[in-house]
Amino acid sequence: MNNYIILVENLNYKINGTEILKNINFKIPEGDFVGIVGPNGAGKSTLVKILIGQITNYEGKVIVNGKIGYLPQTQTINREVPINAFQFVLMGTYKNIKNIEKIPEILDEIGLSGKENRLVGNMSGGELQRLSLARALISEPDILILDEPEAGIDQMGKAKFYELLEKIRSERKITIIMISHDIGMVFEKCKTIMCLNKTLHCHGPTKEIKPEELKVLFPDFDLWIRGKYHYEKEHKNVQ
Numbered sequence: 001m002n003n004y005i006i007l008v009e010n011l012n013y014k015i016n017g018t019e020i021l022k023n024i025n026f027k028i029p030e031g032d033f034v035g036i037v038g039p040n041g042a043g044k045s046t047l048v049k050i051l052i053g054q055i056t057n058y059e060g061k062v063i064v065n066g067k068i069g070y071l072p073q074t075q076t077i078n079r080e081v082p083i084n085a086f087q088f089v090l091m092g093t094y095k096n097i098k099n100i101e102k103i104p105e106i107l108d109e110i111g112l113s114g115k116e117n118r119l120v121g122n123m124s125g126g127e128l129q130r131l132s133l134a135r136a137l138i139s140e141p142d143i144l145i146l147d148e149p150e151a152g153i154d155q156m157g158k159a160k161f162y163e164l165l166e167k168i169r170s171e172r173k174i175t176i177i178m179i180s181h182d183i184g185m186v187f188e189k190c191k192t193i194m195c196l197n198k199t200l201h202c203h204g205p206t207k208e209i210k211p212e213e214l215k216v217l218f219p220d221f222d223l224w225i226r227g228k229y230h231y232e233k234e235h236k237n238v239q
């Protein structure tokens with residue numbers, strides 16, 4: 001595969017002599033929707049910090065062929081800061097203040113049309129997640145990277161958010177990389193799965209990865225699979 005938007009070769013990263021990531025190799029093609037799964041402490045957030053340039057003292061080759069929009073976990077957002085939705089999205093314009101004109105359009109795209117004046121502190125977890133998405137999109141990224149977008153959102157909010165992500169991916173033709181602990185949703189929504197536990201345990205198209213392959217990494221995996229079937233049975237036709 002020659003066409004890639006991200007290339008990682010022989011990546012190794014240690015903290016105080018402890019191996020955090022070991023000999024990681026992968027390519028991500030343009031337009032992919034990748035779910036990164038792995039147990040707690042597997043190195044998922046560390047890998048993302050390397051991709052977004054927050055960690056630089058690694059060994060190996062990391063090439064990113066595009067602009068990244070990053071969504072941190074919603075819980076890291078300080079709701080006490082008295083700003084409204086418009087001002088929150090404005091933060092994402094960073095070096096390109098001209099994009100300010102696109103804020104109403106982007107709020108419309110993420111389903112918060114006309115909510116410019118709503119205080120961020122009064123928003124639900126799901127609304128805040130979508131607003132973070134707007135903040136990341138305002139810089140018109142080629143790659144969207146999300147860290148556990150399901151954290152703090154109820155099941156229905158999650159399903160809607162994943163549908164929105166898929167719509168944005170296909171309409172804007174961007175690449176999405178998402179860390180997730182929701183294996184059921186990852187199997188359902190992502191095109192590709194990357195399973196990390198210090199080394200890259202497996203990486204490939206979702207339909208070619210067997211849930212059993214992930215069992216060794218997730219002791220309570222059966223629970224997640226049951227959750228997936230519950231979702232399919234109970235909520236499939238709910239909009």
Ligand SMILES: Nc1ncnc2c1ncn2[C@@H]1O[C@H](COP(=O)(O)OP(=O)(O)OP(=O)(O)O)[C@@H](O)[C@H]1O
Nearest residue numbers: 015020038039040041042043044045046047179181
């Ligand atoms: N600044 C740091 N100093 C020491 N150890 C660290 C530091 N940052 C991360 N680690 C360690 O690196 C390992 C990987 O952490 P990381 O946060 O990348 O895992 P993760 O897969 O994202 O975990 P989780 O699913 O729990 O968020 C963990 O063992 C963690 O304790």
